[in-house]
Amino acid sequence: MKETNGEIKKMMIILSKATLENVYAAFVLANGARMEGIEAEVFFTFFGLEAVHRKKLAKLHVATVGNPAMHIPTMIGGLPGMEAFATSMMKKEMEKIDMPEVPEFLDILSASGVRMWACKLAMDMFHYKKEDLYEGVEDVITVGDFYKKSEGQGVHMLFI
Amino acid sequence: MEKTIAGKTIAVNEEGYLTDFKQWDKSIADVLAAEAEINLSPRHWEILGYLQNEYKNEVPLSIRKIGKSGVVDIKEFYQLFPKAPLKTATKIAGIPKPASCI
Numbered sequence: 001m002k003e004t005n006g007e008i009k010k011m012m013i014i015l016s017k018a019t020l021e022n023v024y025a026a027f028v029l030a031n032g033a034r035m036e037g038i039e040a041e042v043f044f045t046f047f048g049l050e051a052v053h054r055k056k057l058a059k060l061h062v063a064t065v066g067n068p069a070m071h072i073p074t075m076i077g078g079l080p081g082m083e084a085f086a087t088s089m090m091k092k093e094m095e096k097i098d099m100p101e102v103p104e105f106l107d108i109l110s111a112s113g114v115r116m117w118a119c120k121l122a123m124d125m126f127h128y129k130k131e132d133l134y135e136g137v138e139d140v141i142t143v144g145d146f147y148k149k150s151e152g153q154g155v156h157m158l159f160i
Numbered sequence: 161m162e163k164t165i166a167g168k169t170i171a172v173n174e175e176g177y178l179t180d181f182k183q184w185d186k187s188i189a190d191v192l193a194a195e196a197e198i199n200l201s202p203r204h205w206e207i208l209g210y211l212q213n214e215y216k217n218e219v220p221l222s223i224r225k226i227g228k229s230g231v232v233d234i235k236e237f238y239q240l241f242p243k244a245p246l247k248t249a250t251k252i253a254g255i256p257k258p259a260s261c262i
Contacts (some may be wrong), residue, residue: 032261035223037244098262100224108224111234 009154010039012146015048017160019063020087020102023051024094026160027105034112042109043146044137045119048160049126052116052134057102061087110136117141117149166191177250177257181215184254192252196243200252204240207232208253215255221246222260 011033015026026042033040050056064070064077064086076082091101100108109116116137118130123140130140141149150157163172166187171179176192178184189208193200200208210231214221223246227234241248250257 028261031223035244035246098222098224108227108234111227112223113238
């Protein structure tokens with residue numbers, strides 16, 4: 001603590017979910033770090049991989065079931081089309097506050113110098129290949145590799 | 161707060177942003193840029209001019225808007241103003257720090 005005076009130098013963000021609200025949380029935090037001159041890296045694992053899967057990244061949804069803050073009863077949230085409806089409502093609000101959609105957001109992160117990694121174990125589990133992923137993802141790495149990249153003072157790790 | 165920049169007494173806030181744009185001139189920008197370890201090139205000036213214009217037109221600034229400006233892309237913006245580009249560039253331009261998260 002003494003050496004860096006508590007200054008945050010790098011954010012290591014682990015994204016394990018692909019619901020839109022979680023993906024946005026990770027992206028806003030990564031981008032916000034870069035805007036403050038803080039380094040940022042994102043490790044996509046398990047369902048979080050969908051946020052960088054070329055065929056899926058533009059079609060992410062908000063979760064309408066099991067999310068009390070949505071104020072939609074679980075029974076109704078589970079009806080066909082509810083997720084798509086809630087997602088389109090949310091996207092309209094996002095655009096109003098200048099929030100980019102996922103594909104554009106990934107380009108912004110990439111151009112801003114956010115380093116992106118895919119989890120090897122999850123890639124194997126879902127049978128994804130590196131070519132299936134957004135081009136800004138630098139490499140497929142192990143948890144050990146990720147820890148190695150997180151070494152140093154002023155590095156913070158965040159699991160989403 | 162007041163600060164002497166390039167031999168002039170300038171009103172600034174606690175983060176060092178000018179509070180009165182009318183006090184800004186190029187010599188002040190040079191000093192503020194030097195404080196941020198940046199040598200202003202013609203390209204920097206172009207971007208500072210763009211930011212000041214947006215401020216005059218009361219357009220809120222964000223990284224996303226910079227990318228869509230047609231003046232500079234995000235990658236080059238980060239190269240020209242390496243640490244916290246939007247914060248640094250607005251400070252040098254003599255305009256308020258943007259309150260954007262994106």
